[in-house]
Amino acid sequence: MIAVIGAGAFGTALSISLARNGPVVLWARDAEHVEEMQATQENARRLPDVALPQAVTVSSDLTCLAEADIVLVSVPAQKLRAFLETHGPKLAGKPVVACCKGMERGTGLRPTQVISEHVADAVPAMLTGPSFAHDIARGLPTALTLACGSERIGEQLQARLTTPNIRLYRTTDVIGAELGGALKNVIAIACGAAIGAGLGESARAALMTRGFAELVKVAEAYGAKAETLAGLSGFGDLVLTCTSAQSRNFRFGQSIGAGETFDSGVTVEGAATAEALAEIAQDAGLDLPITRVVIGLVRDELNVREAMDMLLQRPLKEE
Numbered sequence: 296m297i298a299v300i301g302a303g304a305f306g307t308a309l310s311i312s313l314a315r316n317g318p319v320v321l322w323a324r325d326a327e328h329v330e331e332m333q334a335t336q337e338n339a340r341r342l343p344d345v346a347l348p349q350a351v352t353v354s355s356d357l358t359c360l361a362e363a364d365i366v367l368v369s370v371p372a373q374k375l376r377a378f379l380e381t382h383g384p385k386l387a388g389k390p391v392v393a394c395c396k397g398m399e400r401g402t403g404l405r406p407t408q409v410i411s412e413h414v415a416d417a418v419p420a421m422l423t424g425p426s427f428a429h430d431i432a433r434g435l436p437t438a439l440t441l442a443c444g445s446e447r448i449g450e451q452l453q454a455r456l457t458t459p460n461i462r463l464y465r466t467t468d469v470i471g472a473e474l475g476g477a478l479k480n481v482i483a484i485a486c487g488a489a490i491g492a493g494l495g496e497s498a499r500a501a502l503m504t505r506g507f508a509e510l511v512k513v514a515e516a517y518g519a520k521a522e523t524l525a526g527l528s529g530f531g532d533l534v535l536t537c538t539s540a541q542s543r544n545f546r547f548g549q550s551i552g553a554g555e556t557f558d559s560g561v562t563v564e565g566a567a568t569a570e571a572l573a574e575i576a577q578d579a580g581l582d583l584p585i586t587r588v589v590i591g592l593v594r595d596e597l598n599v600r601e602a603m604d605m606l607l608q609r610p611l612k613e614e
């Protein structure tokens with residue numbers, strides 16, 4: 296049986312799709328939320344208008360983990376450690392698949408590194424790539440990356456987590472898969488800000504392309520392979536997130552560009568990841584101009600015009 300931790304939009308969507316293969320337990324920490332979902336067969340708080348199939352059991356009781364042979368963890372990256380500090384021992388020895396896209400503030404760690412710190416004999420893996428929760432839940436076709444350091448377990452996870460509407464590609468480059476997914480959210484905030492401020496599609500294309508170069512520079516410095524970054528988890532997700540108003544990171548940037556307020560309850564992974572990235576980039580001697588302006592915009596220390604001037608007035612160089 297597969298257990299999915301975190302009844303947010305993505306955990307719920309994955310549960311719905313995986314239920315086409317067999318039984319799934321979807322765990323939420325809030326018992327009231329669980330009761331609501333059981334009563335309505337819907338996660339109205341996070342993924343409204345999609346029915347939960349019978350094969351999904353919703354629970355706030357983590358004893359269900361004993362029966363699970365694969366555990367997907369779908370809480371925001373900045374909340375992963377808090378969950379594992381309390382419940383990590385229950386996952387010992389199991390394949391634990393991180394479904395969150397981000398880098399931890401204060402440590403710069405990737406989700407699978409946080410898992411390894413808290414789960415004994417962990418077999419950490421990563422599920423990432425271009426996909427909006429609503430698309431997955433509605434059965435629309437998607438292609439994602441399953442990254443696992445163990446070729447053997449990666450193959451098993453690929454087989455078990457492929458569903459009629461999720462086609463999984465496999466890699467052992469966990470670093471590349473994680474960093475591509477984390478960093479594209481930072482670039483999506485920059486693109487949203489450009490569009491929100493009316494700077495136009497040409498500016499967006501420039502930010503996507505130079506943002507991709509920035510993403511590759513960071514990921515390669517940490518040992519990722521260039522071909523992973525050119526794949527679904529890097530380039531693929533960058534394209535989706537920077538061009539769609541379905542993306543929360545993009546919409547957050549758009550609200551900054553337009554000078555509008557944004558609901559602070561919405562998960563925006565790129566804001567914290569930009570800070571985490573800047574913390575480690577300084578030590579690694581990496582110059583990350585787009586990440587720097589995103590931090591300035593998010594902290595409200597820069598307006599979009601100043602941010603664009605900072606980018607445009609940098610010394611000229613080869614592409």
Ligand SMILES: NC(=O)C1=CN([C@@H]2O[C@H](COP(=O)(O)OP(=O)(O)OC[C@H]3O[C@@H](n4cnc5c(N)ncnc54)[C@H](O)[C@@H]3O)[C@@H](O)[C@H]2O)C=CC1
Binds near residue numbers: 305375
């Ligand atoms: N929504 C989407 O379309 C996609 C989201 N993702 C990734 O999935 C991750 C989760 O995002 P969403 O599900 O969309 O967010 P969400 O905001 O819809 O839900 C987050 C869930 O995590 C739970 N949570 C927070 N802290 C927790 C803790 N300490 N213990 C247990 N549960 C906790 C919350 O109660 C909430 O149900 C993010 O890293 C995101 O980047 C990836 C692909 C698509």
Ligand SMILES: O=C(CO)COP(=O)(O)O
Binds near residue numbers: 541
């Ligand atoms: O990761 C995603 C798409 O692949 C979801 O993006 P947002 O978190 O910006 O909504």
